[in-house]
Amino acid sequence: MTEPLLTIRDLSIEGRQGRAWQPILRGVDLELRRGEVLGLIGESGAGKSTLGLAAMGYTRDGTRIAGGEITFDGMDLRALGARRLRGLRGRRIAYVAQSAAANFNPSQRLIDQYTEAPVDIHQLRTRPEAAREARELYARLRLPEPDVIGFRYPHQVSGGQLQRAMTAMAMSCEPDLIIFDEPTTALDVTTQIEVLRAIRDAVREIGTAAIYITHDLAVVAQMADRIKVLLRGEEVEEQPTRAMLAAPREAYSRSLWAVRSFRAPEHSVPPAGATPVLRVAGVTAEYSPGTPVLQDVSFDVHSGRTVAVVGESGSGKSTAARVITGLLPAVSGRIELDGTPLPPRLARRDPAALRQVQMIHQSADTALNPKHTIREILGRPLRFYLGLRGPAREARIRELLADIELDPDDFIGRTPAALSGGQKQRIGIARALAAEPRLIICDEVTSALDQLVAEGILKLLTRLQEVRGLAYMFITHDLATVRAIADHVVVMQHGRVVEQGPKDEMFRPPHHPYTRLLLTSVPDMDPDWLDRTIAERQES
Structure with a gap:
């Protein structure tokens, strides 16, 4: 078996509350090899994003690493200086944030923000080369008008389109590791299928390792080789995806898989002629x-x-x-x-x-x-x-x-x-x-x-x-x-x-063809669902 690309051992991270420090992660371990995708799941506040950022040797303001090891390709990230860390981030380790709108510069066009890492920061491409690759990635991620959408500003595209543009940015330097933090959250189900496929294919083609953070269990079933479950900063369990889906060992993991049953009360139909709000x-x-x-x-x-x-x-x-x-x-x-x-x-x-x-x-x-x-x-x-x-x-x-x-x-x-x-x-x-x-x-x-x-x-x-x-x-x-x-x-x-x-x-049924497309685009917990759905649509 190949050596891990990323190894995290006994990682503890704390956050400041007033004058005291409170634990966020408590002794978490993680191993990831090239070409492998690890799914991180758990409810809000479980520590998923904190762990994903730590894989870059990064902690948010008001937090600190209290103990443990973070090793990337043989390098101790905790021991690296700020300059060497900056050289890794974006080039060898990339991050796709959950909130694209909060992470784009509103005054710069999408294409200029794409080319910044490969051209201006890491000097890997010429600007024309990077722009050409951007258009190719935009097309693979199903962005409309891929040849011209890069010339728009962030406020001129939808939230789902902006999220895909951020995914393209993360792939711009063909990194060894990408942390995807809820990358399809803002996408509709029909677009999500194509984006998941494009992300998975890109990861496989480049040989990139990935940490895929999500609260959507059906999505992680399509993307991950293994799944790690977190709860309040602690690891609950980790298993290969099919084993986790078939038989989660812990009660908390089983609760995440449970079907939510909430339904709002039914409301009577307004009488004919009633004035709407x-x-x-x-x-x-x-x-x-x-x-x-x-x-x-x-x-x-x-x-x-x-x-x-x-x-x-x-x-x-x-x-x-x-x-x-x-x-x-x-x-x-x-x-x-x-x-x-x-x-x-x-x-x-x-x-x-x-x-x-x-x-x-x-x-x-x-x-x-x-x-x-x-x-x-x-x-x-x-x-x-x-x-x-x-x-x-x-x-x-x-x-x-x-x-x-x-x-x-x-x-x-x-x-x-x-x-x-x-x-x-x-x-x-x-x-x-x-x-x-x-x-x-x-x-x-x-x-x-x-x-x-x-x-x-x-x-x-x-x-x-x-x-x-x-x-x-x-x-x-x-x-x-x-x-x-x-x-x-x-x-x-x-x-x-x-x-x-x-x-x-x-x-x-019967449904309008587009309504039927929406209904058949909702992923389920079968790890083969994405491949099967894509194959069926290619045949039809």
Whole structure:
């Protein structure tokens, strides 16, 4: 057997809390050989990303390595100086972060950020060579218009497209080891298949070793040779993938494999002629003249009900939200709130209308100001929309924290950096609730969360809806989430609504061909599913 490329022994990492240091990882071991993929799974806060970053000899601010060994290709990473570590990172060890939006420079084009590592930092390619390779990788990762998409800025592409661009960047120097930290979290199921295939093929062709961090157990089943389960910083067990899927040894591992059963209560169909909270009527919109990104889109959202809008990356889901909120004025059609047309432009809407439509964003990391405390984050909408100040505002902040099931005394003075992913998303919910809206647009709010935390968020949103009669427009590519919470489903493709109807009807055949494609693109726990699905589609 070949020597390991990466060896981690008895690794302990601590994080600062006030003046004390608390354990994050406790004595974890890891071995990885060239061409091998290790899957890391576990719930939020298990230490997966901390372990992945440690494989680069890196720890986040406020954390430290308290003990253990990290050896990469015979080199002790803990003993290397900063200059030699910089020479390894990006060149021989690459990292694909979970939140692409937070890791791109918004002022530089995608192609310039791709070429930075192979050309400017490591001098491995000329700029024309690197640009050519970028276009080839963009095509393999199924990015639209691969020859020209690199000339766009990060804000001009969808979240899923940006995640694929980051994956291409990590592969730019053909590294020996890539740490994939939730690389397909932001992708719809149809695109995910092609990206998983491209990642796996690239790993095999280059002979790269990979650590694949994910909370999606069906995805790790397709990608990993072995699976390691973590819980609260400790290793629970590690087995070859097929053995782990067939017979996990530990009770915690078996709990991760259990099928989540949460379903929101069914809501009655609104009576004929009832006025919806939101009406989107024949909306067409475009980013550049003559090139529509939405075409004749129509749907209603009624009080106390949830409309799920689904479709692949670039289908127009988030663009529809931008039109509804006034960030992108419609070219034609109208947006109505409680039967009253809204001005197309955000600047023309009065504060009362602004208050009634709020949004919870996909990436809490970029949606919450990292410099502000939770008191400041929640206090701002209370002051802006409701005019609350002083003790009244403080009391309402505390009520909101209690509503989202966070202890006010513990959380009110924290900043977002001191919160887990699920806690940040709860703060995003509280900020939306602060305005006392009629409608909340939830944009992929559970996509970055593990199954246990995501289920908690769905339960919270459902409870708040039942208590407050909220209307939800739920943008998602996760069909399991649609089954759990939706009353009505709108399927979008290429900026159009291709099918819509009550949830139960949408999941029963016959289906529109595109809806059928979505339903058959949801991975299952069979390690052969990806190969079989790709083969079936090539034959058809």
